[in-house]
Amino acid sequence: MTRLPLLLLVAAASCTAWKAQPLPAPVSRSVSGSGTFRAGAGIADITPPPGVGLGGSGPEGRRSTGVRLRLFARALVLEDKTGERIAFVVADLPHISANLHRRAAARLLDSTGIGADRLILSATHTHSGPGHFYAERQYNKNVTRHPGYDPRLADFLVERIARAVHAAVAGLRPAKLAWGERAISDVTSNRSMPAWCRNEGIPAALCRSHDPKRAVDPSLLMLRADEAQSSASAPRPIGSYSIFAIHGTGIPTLNTLLDGDIQARVARRLQWHTYPPSPTAVPIHLFANGAEGDAAPIVSRYRCDVPRPGILDPFPMPRGPGPAVEFLEPAPRRTIACMDSALAGVERLADSIARPAKALFDELFVSLADTFSIRRTFGTSWLPGSDGLCGEPLVGASTGAGAEGMATRIRGWRWILWPFPIGLEEGGMARDTRPPACHTPKRPLFGSLQSALIVGDHGFPETAQLSVVRIGSLVLAAVPAEVTMVAGRELRAAMEEAAERRDWTPARTAIIGLANGYLQYVTTAKEYEQQDYEGGSTLYGPASSAFLARRLGELTAMLPRNGGAGSPPAQVVPITAYPGSAKPIMPLPAAGPERVDYSALTVTCTADSLSAQWRGLSPGRVFQQPGYVLVYRPGPAGSTLIANDGDSRLELHLVRMEKDGSARWRAVWRRPGLSGIHRLVITREGTGAVNAREFDCR
Helix, strand or coil, X not given: CCHHHXXXXXXXXHHCCCCCEECCCCCCCCCCCCCCCEEEEEEEECCCCECEEECCCHHHCCECCEECCCCEEEEEEEECCCCCEEXXXXXXXXXXXXXXXXXHHHHHHHHHCCCHHHEEEEECCECCCECCCCXXXXXXHHCCCCCCECHHHHHHHHHHHHHHHHXXXXXXXXXXXXXXXXXXXXXXXXXXXXXXXXXXXXXXXXXXXXXXXXXXXXXXXXXXXXXXXXXXXXXXXXXXXXXXXXXXXXXXXXXXEECCHHHHHHHXXXXXXXXXXXXXXXXXXXXXXXXCCCEEECCCCCCCCCCEECCCCCCCCCCCCCCCCCEECCCHXXXXXXXXXXXXXXXXXXXXXXXXXXXXXXXXXXXXXXXXXXXXXXXXXXXCCCCCCCCCCCCEHHHHHEECCEEXXXXXXXXXXXXXXXXXXXXXHHECCXXXXXXXXXXXXXXXXXXXXXXXXXXXXXXXXXXXXXXCCEEEEEXXXXXXXXXXXXXXXXXXXXXXXXXXXXXXXXXXXXXXXXXXXXXXXXXXXXXXXXXXXXXXXXXXXXXXXXXXXXXXXXXXXXXXXXXXXXXXXXXXXXXXXXXXXXXXXXXXXXXXXXXXXXXXXXXXXXXXXXXXXXHHHXXXXXXXXXXXXXXXXXXXXXXXXXXXXXXXXXXXXXXXCCEEEEEEEECCCCCEXXXXXXXXXXXXXXXXEEEEEC
């Protein structure tokens, strides 16, 4: 690159308007206590229409073409006898961004008293959820291969998240609570063993055996809330809140359908477990993520390839303004086999987690009590250059390569004019031990160009919102990052030591990951030295875990002893979002009535699946309501609903858009042993009318 173009690029980067957006700073209001412990739960559909990019997989995040499993925000609100409230929300999203957290809290403040300091908003980390909503420009550009910030999508998510909490507050009623934990083995494995083995105190024999299933945290922690009058003969569960460390990567990156992945399936199984519901409401089950930075789901896959450069382009790199590289997609037969294998594995894994989770839920009934007190502390920390952190955030070359088992198409790339590795791998050349600097041994992705030409000012998050909540003797910390297992232990140890210095001992501490924002990864200093994917994605250098440990220790030390004073005053400092330029991505409903031809409905079925095609509503109108596609089984006593477009076995695909604004749709219902007469119903939005067809699969 010549000097003139380089200078022009630097000037362009420095002069670009980053669309600064000050975020609200809502501080919770005091609420008069009712004299009883109360709990309430709520849920809201957050499924966007097809067309948004699927976030979390970077260059492999594809544009969504439909839905396999609808996405939800689930809320559980707890209130002690003195009126101290905390709202837990888990959203089926890849991540949470500070703008979603702050703006949702602002919507909640006046009607519920819940501000940013009492809202714990976390993501399941499904990689089959939407991007385009982040407060940070780099995430809007890079969490999916279809870049852009869509404020309409951000508004949609904020409104639906607030709706779930409002429903939970409206449903507050006298309640009892219990918590406990259960070890669940053989469902996760450590995907970064070389980095994990660098930590002090790791048994050498375990590292030599290379058994990644033993290098994980198997604990599932659960809170169960029931109505106060719940009894063994007539249980009345309100819901539960579980924390378990597992990546939301059961579904391969070849996927193009919106899907809540493993966590959503576990939440659904717990809901079915408590059905029929209590007389008051259907129980809501939240499944939050823990310190999952290096915890991968054990899902066997049949040759799940990613696109690879064409055979005549062995050393691909950008060349000129046009398309730089021709990528060859995996063979369709391999892709179908991969997806079928992975989906079956995800269902099995969800069963393996849900079975012990159901057993734990049942066991907690005998421990239910209404004597819990709730206390919270909250803080917002500035990151660049603070207390051992590096002065600027940098992404490592290993980040571009992808994690073990989740490789990207650019893993192992070489320069076109310099046929040597440039660090697009885990470890190895991703490490650069030349003159010491804050980020050493991280080799920055794109080298010295990253800061000036790619990231620019305010490209990555610059603040971390941290919460510590005590519920009786249980202490939970909300952390806006993907924390590795050993780093999570460091954070928990700091909290426990801080509590003991104040003469009280928590019975259990736990980390809620991906909460209230997103800083990417946090590893230990020893793990950082390896520069695997997790270390390369630790933005502020090797001291990140120690920094967060100190901050969480300080927040824990502010908590009063159990039964002591109320929560200390919270300070919610102003922060600014820099999402980049707005871009319309999420499809909206058509402005006027849509003319739809339902006579185009065709249905075919085999022994294990049904396929239907029709010309129907536009995507923006379809996804305003659940239950667009319904399958019934007629019977003597009437028809029974057996599937809808919220069922993981019924996939809804957008085939193409028509010139008049309508769309061609395809539904695929997978059910082994499908036989007998069924009734397929396609609803007409806004009219209550339906188009139905009966079919006989024999």
